[in-house]
Amino acid sequence: MTVHRVRAVVRPAFNVMAHGSVRRAVELARLAESLGYERGWVYDEGLAASDVYVTLTAIAAATESLTVGPGITNPYTRHAGVTAAAIASLDELSGGRAFMGIGAGGSLTLDPLAIPPKRPLTAVRETIDACRRLFLGDTVSVEGAHVRLSEASLLNVRAGTEIWLAGRGPRMLELGGAACDGVLVDFIYKPHLGAAVDRIRAAGRAAGNDPRIAYSTMLVTDDDDMAAIKPHLTYRLVDSPAEVQEAIGLSDADAARIRAALADGLEAAAEHVRDEWALAFVIAGTPRECSRQLQSLAERHGIESFVVPLLDDEPAEKLLHSGARIIEMIKNKLNMS
Numbered sequence: 001m002t003v004h005r006v007r008a009v010v011r012p013a014f015n016v017m018a019h020g021s022v023r024r025a026v027e028l029a030r031l032a033e034s035l036g037y038e039r040g041w042v043y044d045e046g047l048a049a050s051d052v053y054v055t056l057t058a059i060a061a062a063t064e065s066l067t068v069g070p071g072i073t074n075p076y077t078r079h080a081g082v083t084a085a086a087i088a089s090l091d092e093l094s095g096g097r098a099f100m101g102i103g104a105g106g107s108l109t110l111d112p113l114a115i116p117p118k119r120p121l122t123a124v125r126e127t128i129d130a131c132r133r134l135f136l137g138d139t140v141s142v143e144g145a146h147v148r149l150s151e152a153s154l155l156n157v158r159a160g161t162e163i164w165l166a167g168r169g170p171r172m173l174e175l176g177g178a179a180c181d182g183v184l185v186d187f188i189y190k191p192h193l194g195a196a197v198d199r200i201r202a203a204g205r206a207a208g209n210d211p212r213i214a215y216s217t218m219l220v221t222d223d224d225d226m227a228a229i230k231p232h233l234t235y236r237l238v239d240s241p242a243e244v245q246e247a248i249g250l251s252d253a254d255a256a257r258i259r260a261a262l263a264d265g266l267e268a269a270a271e272h273v274r275d276e277w278a279l280a281f282v283i284a285g286t287p288r289e290c291s292r293q294l295q296s297l298a299e300r301h302g303i304e305s306f307v308v309p310l311l312d313d314e315p316a317e318k319l320l321h322s323g324a325r326i327i328e329m330i331k332n333k334l335n336m337s
Contacts, residue, residue, distance in 0.1 A: 041071025
């Protein structure tokens with residue numbers, strides 16, 4: 001594993017799940033901007049949340065400096081050309097503050113729409129390539145396995161529009177390293193973070209690319225934070241590779257119990273999640289301890305941005321304030337050194 005050991009100025013970002021109203025997402029985005037957050041992602045979760053592009057447009061119109069984009073969209077629910085047009089329109093409205101976040105999508109998004117995620121690596125790769133060419137202002141014709149375009153072009157495009165990928169699988173991470181401006185590593189088993197970043201950077205070097213790295217997980221500073229994250233670790237735990245489940249002591253019976261409880265909702269399944277399993281995926285401790293952990297990870301792995309996940313409405317303000325405080329502690333320590 002490569003150790004970077006650089007002075008890490010961690011840039012604050014957030015990813016909001018618009019479960020409630022669009023207005024609520026806008027309130028949180030404006031608060032985040034006032035606290036110094038630089039990038040705002042919005043989960044694209046289909047029917048489980050407000051429409052991602054309506055929400056992003058409202059946030060862009062209500063803020064002045066936030067870079068905004070889907071965190072993440074997928075190649076299945078919209079045609080690649082429609083996604084590129086939405087990002088280009090958002091970029092024009094926001095004065096050049098839009099980016100595109102892409103990934104394979106998950107069951108929360110695709111299952112209610114009865115969309116099977118066929119050949120996800122191919123679908124994501126073809127979408128990235130098509131959108132990149134459209135953002136460059138090219139007239140694009142593609143006859144791919146997933147993406148098809150015929151003499152397609154966009155209005156109001158900006159060649160510098162960034163494309164970020166979010167993923168966990170090794171080949172998806174390599175695709176991000178080779179083809180994208182940045183890669184978001186989200187809720188990964190912490191001992192695997194270094195290997196994931198090394199894989200991204202190796203793929204980037206082979207392709208002549210230098211992707212930026214963002215990292216997202218929950219900052220757990222008290223029992224309320226732990227309780228808030230457990231529902232969202234349920235599906236992540238049962239979908240984790242066998243070696244991760246073994247390393248954290250999650251037995252087949254434990255996983256089966258969580259999976260069965262998911263039929264009754266995330267909260268019901270969360271009752272079966274132990275603290276020690278959650279701690280393997282989050283940054284936990286006092287705010288100062290969290291700042292030290294985050295700074296260490298950023299320095300070791302060259303992480304540019306930390307993304308605070310706002311998965312539920314109730315603790316969102318607290319999480320934004322906590323994230324801003326922890327990142328400010330890192331800045332202050334760097335300034336003193």
